[in-house]
Amino acid sequence: MATSDTALTDSGGLPPSDEFNPFAGVDFQGLEKSLRRPRTLLDLFLSGVVLVMTGLALIPLFSVVWMLLVRGGRKLTWAALTQAPPAPLEPGGGFGNAIIGTALMVGLAGLLSVPAGILTATFLAESRNDSRLAQVVRFAAKVLTGFPSILAGVFAYGAVVLLTGGFSALAGGVALSILMLPTIILTAEDAIRMVPAKMREAAIGMGATHTQTVWMVLLPTALPGILTGVMLAVARAAGETAPLLFTALFSNYWLTSGGRLDFMQPTASLAVLIYNFASMPFENQMELAWAAALVLVLLVLALNLVGQAVSRRQHQQA
Amino acid sequence: MSSSEAVHGNGNGNNGTGSESRPPDVVIDCQIQDLHYGTFKAVRDAHLPILKNSITAFIGPSGCGKSTVLRCLNRMNDLVRGFRFSGHVRYRGKDIYAATVDAVAVRRYIGMVFQQPNPFAMSIFNNVAFGLRLNGYKGDKAERVETALRRSALWDEVKDKLGKSGLSLSGGQQQRLCIARAIATEPEVLLMDEPCSALDPIATRKIEELMVDLKNRYTIAIVTHNLQQAARVADKTGFLYVDTSEGGRTGYLVEFGDTKQLFTAPRETHTRNYISGEFS
Numbered sequence: 001m002a003t004s005d006t007a008l009t010d011s012g013g014l015p016p017s018d019e020f021n022p023f024a025g026v027d028f029q030g031l032e033k034s035l036r037r038p039r040t041l042l043d044l045f046l047s048g049v050v051l052v053m054t055g056l057a058l059i060p061l062f063s064v065v066w067m068l069l070v071r072g073g074r075k076l077t078w079a080a081l082t083q084a085p086p087a088p089l090e091p092g093g094g095f096g097n098a099i100i101g102t103a104l105m106v107g108l109a110g111l112l113s114v115p116a117g118i119l120t121a122t123f124l125a126e127s128r129n130d131s132r133l134a135q136v137v138r139f140a141a142k143v144l145t146g147f148p149s150i151l152a153g154v155f156a157y158g159a160v161v162l163l164t165g166g167f168s169a170l171a172g173g174v175a176l177s178i179l180m181l182p183t184i185i186l187t188a189e190d191a192i193r194m195v196p197a198k199m200r201e202a203a204i205g206m207g208a209t210h211t212q213t214v215w216m217v218l219l220p221t222a223l224p225g226i227l228t229g230v231m232l233a234v235a236r237a238a239g240e241t242a243p244l245l246f247t248a249l250f251s252n253y254w255l256t257s258g259g260r261l262d263f264m265q266p267t268a269s270l271a272v273l274i275y276n277f278a279s280m281p282f283e284n285q286m287e288l289a290w291a292a293a294l295v296l297v298l299l300v301l302a303l304n305l306v307g308q309a310v311s312r313r314q315h316q317q318a
Numbered sequence: 319m320s321s322s323e324a325v326h327g328n329g330n331g332n333n334g335t336g337s338e339s340r341p342p343d344v345v346i347d348c349q350i351q352d353l354h355y356g357t358f359k360a361v362r363d364a365h366l367p368i369l370k371n372s373i374t375a376f377i378g379p380s381g382c383g384k385s386t387v388l389r390c391l392n393r394m395n396d397l398v399r400g401f402r403f404s405g406h407v408r409y410r411g412k413d414i415y416a417a418t419v420d421a422v423a424v425r426r427y428i429g430m431v432f433q434q435p436n437p438f439a440m441s442i443f444n445n446v447a448f449g450l451r452l453n454g455y456k457g458d459k460a461e462r463v464e465t466a467l468r469r470s471a472l473w474d475e476v477k478d479k480l481g482k483s484g485l486s487l488s489g490g491q492q493q494r495l496c497i498a499r500a501i502a503t504e505p506e507v508l509l510m511d512e513p514c515s516a517l518d519p520i521a522t523r524k525i526e527e528l529m530v531d532l533k534n535r536y537t538i539a540i541v542t543h544n545l546q547q548a549a550r551v552a553d554k555t556g557f558l559y560v561d562t563s564e565g566g567r568t569g570y571l572v573e574f575g576d577t578k579q580l581f582t583a584p585r586e587t588h589t590r591n592y593i594s595g596e597f598s
Binding site (some may be wrong): 129196198199200202203204205206207208212216217220221230 | 365392394395397399422423424425426429432434436438449451452481496499500503513540545
């Protein structure tokens with residue numbers, strides 16, 4: 001009020017500074033940073049604590065990676081990646097059969113769990129008004145995420161190994177699929193629920209049936225999110241050891257019989273190879289175990305990166 | 319058609335279509351007696367005809383049930399839990415709520431454009447071709463897509479980027495894309511639920527011009543908050559208002575008639591007050 005009055009009476013000139021000071025009464029001291037104030041000190045202290053804690057949390061991670069690089073990198077040769085494991089005291093050799101075994105069993109587990117998981121997720125997300133059955137299934141899936149992996153192995157032992165009469169890649173795949181299933185179900189359900197309601201409405205308004213809405217709109221739109229879940233599940237399954245001890249066991253040989261892949265015989269995997277070789281008294285085997293561990297970590301890391309890239313692309317699109 | 323005459327004896331005043339000399343061609347005959355969501359009575363006594371190749375606007379304050387009435391016309395309300403109504407909605411003389419009628423099929427004849435532009439997360443081409451794919455259309459999809467995009471005045475803007483995501487377009491373009499998607503399957507009726515409320519004035523103008531253009535080919539019913547919009551584009555206008563006398567908030571049709579008559583010489587006090595801005 002005072003401003004306009006002064007401006008008017010002064011016929012356009014600036015109001016004399018001694019008459020009007022818009023900042024009168026503002027305590028500039030209070031605006032300045034000061035180390036003397038407890039608030040500032042607490043702020044600095046907490047920032048420091050957070051930094052230190054973060055550093056502490058990173059120590060195990062980086063020391064593991066460091067050790068793997070140092071101890072495993074030495075043995076990471078083309079021969080190690082492509083040859084079968086050596087006999088005790090024999091030099092050379094590798095874990096090529098274990099890489100293939102892991103890939104096969106994880107792939108098999110994916111074949112079993114991805115369709116089942118996505119369809120279950122569709123049921124959960126689309127079940128009208130969240131039926132009792134859907135709630136039970138979702139609860140079961142959540143319980144299953146914390147399922148001890150060794151029990152999955154015991155289950156597959158009873159369900160497949162005893163039934164078919166021997167350890168096999170098939171049994172290993174079944175055990176891993178049980179571990180992958182809950183991750184896929186829960187992430188895929190989330191992804192489907194994240195599809196904006198207006199898209200569903202648009203599909204229905206176009207005269208799409210419920211099935212068409214799910215197949216042509218919901219699942220394609222949710223696909224990047226679903227893929228992220230699948231990647232996470234695969235990464236977890238690739239590193240599992242316990243369930244494979246009961247199901248695929250281990251093998252020093254390639255997974256072939258008569259030139260064809262054979263799913264029905266004991267199969268090597270990276271995780272079990274690490275477990276076996278690390279406890280052997282032979283230098284060569286122990287070094288191979290280090291190298292296999294490095295390969296496993298790199299594989300999981302690569303899968304995680306792919307999963308992240310896919311989900312990031314989704315966010316950019318939306 | 320006699321049904322259009324029967325419409326007006328609904329106890330809300332004599333709101334006949336007035337000056338029509340020959341009987342108009344009624345595409346949808348909407349006769350809603352009572353409409354409930356669960357125990358909530360949302361709308362009562364909405365009786366009105368949707369005439370062929372015309373634009374019918376529904377106006378009224380928020381919560382008066384104009385969107386509800388519109389969504390009744392292609393059974394979108396079926397998705398809402400607890401929805402039930404008495405009365406009937408006849409499309410070309412056939413009651414679309416009859417037990418033998420497939421709601422999904424109804425929506426292929428009576429398309430819908432929504433308040434929020436809602437293209438699918440797929441390419442522009444696939445957005446428009448969506449309805450064709452739904453129906454297993456075997457012919458030349460590219461031609462139908464181009465026609466639909468031209469009719470929605472979007473072709474020139476997107477013809478070089480049909481493979482791009484529909485979500486990459488601006489809001490106004492997205493809404494025209496949704497219109498293209500809706501008309502690609504050649505529905506007879508287009509329901510538009512506040513299609514411009516999320517758009518800026520320029521995009522709104524474009525959609526309005528488009529509507530006037532499209533009515534030669536399609537029959538359009540539109541819900542709008544914008545009275546000027548109704549006055550600009552609609553041939554017929556229905557005014558709905560909220561009745562709070564029974565304790566609830568029940569919408570009902572106050573007046574229905576030629577847009578010009580309704581805006582210049584409304585018969586009902588409620589209508590006059592509303593369009594003169596005395597309450598909203």
